[in-house]
Amino acid sequence: MITGDKMQINRLFEIVYSLLNSKTITAKELSERFEVSVRTIYRDIEALSNAGIPVYMSRGKGGGISLLDNFVLNRSVLSDTEQTEILTALQTLNAINYPDVDTIIAKLGALFDKEDYNWIDVDFSNWGSKDRGTFNLLKTSIVNRRVITFNYFSSYGEKTFRTVEPLQLWFKDKAWYLKGRCLLKQAFRIFKLNRMKNLRMTEESFEKESVKELVNEPAQGINFQRVDLKLRFKPSVAYRVYDEFDENEIVKNSDGSFNVSVSYPEDEWVYGYILSFGSFVEVIEPKHIQDIIIERLEETLKQYK
Template identity: 75%
Template sequence: MQINRLFEIVYSLLNKKTLTAKELSERLEVSVRTIYRDIETLSCAGIPVYMRKGKGGGISLLENFVLNKTVLSDTEQNEILTALQTLNVINYPNVDLVISKLGALFNKSNYNWIDVDFSHWGSKDQGSFNLLKTAIVKTRVISFDYFSSYGEKTIRTIEPLQLLFKDKAWYLKSFCLSKQAHRTFKLTRMKNVVISEIVFKRKLPLELVNETTREIKYNESNLKLRLNPCVAYRVYDEFDENEIVKNADGSFEVSVTYPENEWVYGYILSFGSFAEVIEPKHIKDIVIERLEETLKQYKK
């Protein structure tokens, strides 16, 4: 118990800089006399702790003192704190306390430089992300309804292996028990996720660790769009700089290669009257056809 209390005193002083014996005694639930004995023990052990009397006085450590028992370099300490900071996004238990303690032990005050939030604006719902994280960590089989890019619904039972973020979307690498093969699923198409009590032992094969998603393959088209200046915010959010040419009238021409499917037609239509397909012609014709079909719906 004394060793734990001594460590807690050092941590508290690293974090708060100066504390009175009374404050420490209340925090550690021991007498003031015990605190004085602990301070003497720390001093004999070589910890540079000292006491100041009078107003503003208290117990302190020498400035710039850092526990030097760690074998981690300054860069490694920063990397650890950054990694822990990103765990806040999945509501990892007690991570704030761990970050605070390590920040004090490493004598770092600027570790809180990153914030990640998977929820939509105006919402704190992170959907199935936390559920999937739990299933992966606890190696539990899950089942869910899955909707393909064609809108077909299937019921899947899988062993979840790894979450992957790729091109503005989250995916789940897994072993599908019904297909008896590794499969990658897009999180937004997974509905009604349920964690079972079945534990699996399978690991993600090394050759799939850094593999990108393998969804249905489509023919790719080189698409050229003319976009109105009023959607400039989308142009710079959704396209790379080398894909954009700004015209003298303020409009934009965007050249991009996309898989040709219903998604790309819907994506073009999402710009409304602010987008025009320059090429290829067959995609332009398809978009016109979609617009005419939409107009018919309102003329009934």
Template identity: 70%
Template sequence: MQINRLFEIVYILLDKKIITAKELAERFEVSVRTIYRDIDVLSQAGIPIYMSKGKGGGISLLDNFVLNKSLLSDTEQNEILAALQGLNAVHYPEVDNVIAKLGLLFNKEDYNWIDVDFSHWGETNRNKFNLIKTAIINKRVISFDYSSSYGLSSSRKVEPVQLWFKDKTWYLKSYCLSKEDFRIFKLTRMKEVRVTDNSFQKRPDMEISFDARRDENFRTVNFKLHLDKSVAYRVYDEFNENCIRQNHDGSFEVTASYPESDWVYGYILSFGNAAKVIEPEYVRNIIIDRLEQTLKQYAHQL
């Protein structure tokens, strides 16, 4: 594509300072006339590029030229580099090379100021993530085994649309071929992911369907907890500071809103005897019932 070639020409000139049209033509496997047309396009875009004749002549940029003088503000440059640094977290192909090139173009030495990593401590789902990413880019159907929040297993074939990061968790937005409807899947529950040879086209009304599906899948429950000071480390790690109130005895009252599912009840129970549900009452009753059911499993040992 011409835009890629234009970018590469500017990068080469910043790196090598001067080069001939013939050398550029050989590098990009195009004609010298095409290179001259590219130079005209760059000039019209405001890039201070010029050609000199004679021995040692060729195509070059004005001394001390950097891209920010013609196209982007300093703030825009920093935002672009920060966004690309974020792409490192999802292992986007060749992003390191792009960052290095733009760092040179923008004349930035300290562009590597952020390091983002969404993978779990001690493990990685990189292969699964990359398979899905490749399938989305190439519009290929994927198949996988899925375990629901209720422990039910099923085999799925879907048209992957978008990877979605929400509240420390990766999801896949897709069109499920077996259910003939849009679905959202949690990546950690997807096993044996395979990219098939079947291609697909983007479906109409996709965004509207996903908004409706998201509202359906993520109905939330608002609750208030009393938490003992012994779990202070979790309080500060897992709740928004605006939702935390510390009592005189060091304990906490927190308010939160989470998707209403078995997960949220298991989450509350994960605090053990350090947590007490203040409200709503029906959530407190569900927790009490689960504790009673757990106690029954050990009744014969008491």
């Protein structure tokens, strides 16, 4: 339930927003819009004035409540840099399909008197992906401190049922993860989102601990042991080489092929990534990665014999 103080804060915000978009509004119009008494509106205007917002009332025909000309909220509350940072942060929420974010950005853009705030568009989902509901469900669970359950598939294909107190969403090295306390393991764990299936938010709540301390603990539940790879690519996949590796990781050979030196966490993902290049890539080093790729290719061939 929204408390009286929160209702008033929301109403004050809406009043300022309304005044920025209208020259003059009468107290009666505001009272009807917010379904409160005219006396309550007068108290709201007094509260805004005491907070430093240059709002004033005029009597007579055409009178009403107005803001001083050219007033923008940032002169009273936020610096120009702070406004830009807030709007930029809100823009990135489009990546997880945050509800009503466009309305919020539009309102703050008007309050800050900024028209060119829509300068960035971020989308972390895969091409063609429609499953963004996961982000909203996890966000709601984290904010409201609600326990979640899901089936989890490890890098070895093992399926387990997890009950977790979610703490933080984390984007790392091309993938999304969830940090949380796993009740099955009774320890802090990190879960890769695309391995979580049948996600559900329960009615069970949990006590908020020091999230900052927990999320900075040594990571468990995900293998961060890295492997230094040396790969050689054929000229025909130059487009992928330059798309997927940094320029300082690439050396172009005289025959048009490319040598790439890169460091990745070693798990099933990296084996599958190398295999995704098919016959257009050769593992030069290390030897044990060569052996793993050969083994995977031989196993694949057996299925077609």
